């Protein structure tokens with residue numbers, strides 16, 4: 001199964017807002033630093049992600065993209081802007 | 084797999100210069116999403132103000148003018164009066180809009196100038212290093228109010244939405260907050276309405292976004308959003324103050 | 332040939348601007364230029380343009396910034412205190428390379444000063460006035476016909492260099508009536524390709540900006556601007572000389588003052604004095620050539636201004652000490668009397684004497 005949580009590590013500034021926002025508490029800080037020296041978050045269990053999009057919503061640096069398996073539970077869709 | 088959330092097309096690939104956790108980034112993204120949703124990329128003209136968001140022009144895939152401190156609404160007026168079919172928006176901080184540019188915002192609103200204003204209220208002058216802003220809360224420490232803002236000395240903070248809501252030219256006014264995912268979604272809806280108001284030719288639209296400045300507040304990003312929720316939302320109530328068609 | 336029409340100065344500026352293709356005017360009331368915005372308030376809508384009364388001169392110049400950046404021929408006007416307020420905006424126009432025309436009907440200062448004619452904003456107009464290394468072409472008409480022609484040309488110069496251009500008059504120029512011929516109506520052109528019109532199918536996005544945080548980049552930007560200023564110095568400089576061929580002494584004066592000096596010259600010529608007049612038509616770039624030519628021939632220059640002595644500094648720079656340069660002026664809204672001007676010159680002639 002392909003990933004729900006797609007991370008662009010070069011955009012991340014290690015602010016931790018995604019860690020705080022995840023209702024499933026599956027985003028944690030890793031030990032890895034990115035090119036700019038920011039400590040990056042990581043997802044601990046892709047399978048537990050419910051594709052709610054909260055982490056991506058709060059990320060000020062657009063470092064996270066969220067996908068959902070076709071036919072999966074609809075939460076929020078950026079294409080209709082959640083409107 | 085279907086996209087739930089992807090980077091909006093109207094944002095460039097440039098990584099912003101904002102501090103980690105600064106919600107300027109969130110507000111940018113929301114504006115870009117609305118530009119995408121309403122398919123405005125060919126008509127939108129943004130005005131970057133003076134403040135931390137001065138480089139906004141590097142982050143959006145649309146035409147931009149950079150304006151002198153506080154004058155973005157006047158610049159927007161000039162553009163909109165030349166190209167009424169353009170979709171013109173300013174992006175301004177609270178020092179820019181509520182202090183030095185107070186006259187310009189009030190008069191653009193009074194004229195019912197058909198523009199959209201994205202107003203970032205982070206209760207401080209970010210770019211110049213954390214001085215007191217007109218929006219700084221009573222008791223809040225800033226580099227020019229080291230003991231905390233004293234209302235007897237500096238007055239009490241301006242509530243921009245409430246102030247503008249008395250003007251008949253205003254079509255849409257809302258205050259939203261970026262302190263959590265729910266607030267961000269609501270902010271997105273309001274920004275969408277503020278652009279739609281312009282598309283419908285209804286008049287002046289402004290969205291005030293309560294934001295953070297972790298760097299100058301001396302807090303972690305997470306703490307700063309907590310502070311927005313606990314302190315700013317209390318003084319600056321969220322909600323819509325004017326919607327199109329009201330009071331006509 | 333177009334018809335002669337009797338026009339008031341301020342209104343003539345408005346009509347000339349409309350003829351030049353200006354369709355956007357932003358202003359704020361101040362005496363003695365009010366007839367110009369008033370004229371534009373009905374004339375622009377007639378030709379599909381926009382007149383907007385701004386909340387201040389600061390807002391007005393920034394509306395010009397927006398409109399000019401969006402590709403329009405935009406204009407604002409004011410008088411001295413209001414022009415002071417516009418300085419930041421003018422600097423931004425220059426820095427962001429936006430064309431725009433600013434008219435200053437100068438009144439007496441400093442501070443609130445008065446409402447009578449003056450030329451005491453010469454430093455402000457020619458030295459930039461605002462912050463940063465920048466220049467604006469400054470036109471100083473001396474008749475209503477010239478006011479019309481220069482207003483018209485101001486838009487062309489502004490477009491040619493993507494730079495603000497100033498037209499400097501005074502209360503007399505704004506209020507007086509003279510017959511004028513207007514140029515034909517210019518076609519209103521499409522916005523240039525750099526303008527912020529919205530992308531409208533363009534691949535790139537356009538940016539109007541004067542911010543360069545990297546010092547090297549800012550220097551480079553300034554060098555580019557400087558190339559334009561150099562070109563303006565070469566190509567836009569204008570002046571007129573009267574009766575200087577055989578002159579022993581020459582007056583230097585511009586604008587309204589030049590008209591009074593012209594009368595003094597005529598009178599002195601009748602009385603047998605060989606005097607002439609150098610009249611800068613562009614205050615910036617300031618004409619060097621007539622002074623190079625005349626400094627070998629005349630025994631001195633007498634600069635006459637409605638100020639405490641501002642242009643006289645440029646005259647001294649141009650003359651470079653080759654012959655004496657003296658100043659005579661009135662200020663605060665008092666116009667010089669041609670008889671006093673004659674006395675001033677006669678005194679200079681006595682003191683300096685025939686050197687050669």
Ligand SMILES: Cc1ncc(C[n+]2csc(CCOP(=O)(O)OP(=O)(O)O)c2C)c(N)n1
Pocket residue numbers: 133134135136152175176177178179180203205207208209210211216
């Ligand atoms: C005329 C003028 N005065 C002062 C400044 C300096 N200045 C730059 S940014 C800024 C404050 C901006 O604060 P705000 O609008 O709250 O935006 P923030 O940086 O917090 O996003 C000031 C005072 C300037 N650039 N121009």
Ligand code: SF4
Pocket residue numbers: 011012013014015016017018019040041058059060061062063064104
């Ligand atoms: S919110 Fe974005 S920038 Fe902040 S740590 Fe998470 S991924 Fe990185």
Ligand code: SF4
Pocket residue numbers: 005021022023024025026027043048049050051052053054055056066
């Ligand atoms: S999409 Fe929701 S569940 Fe998945 S990682 Fe992000 S916040 Fe957590």
Ligand code: SF4
Pocket residue numbers: 100101102105106107135205209210295296297298299
């Ligand atoms: S100084 Fe404050 S407002 Fe500016 S980028 Fe940093 S956190 Fe954001």
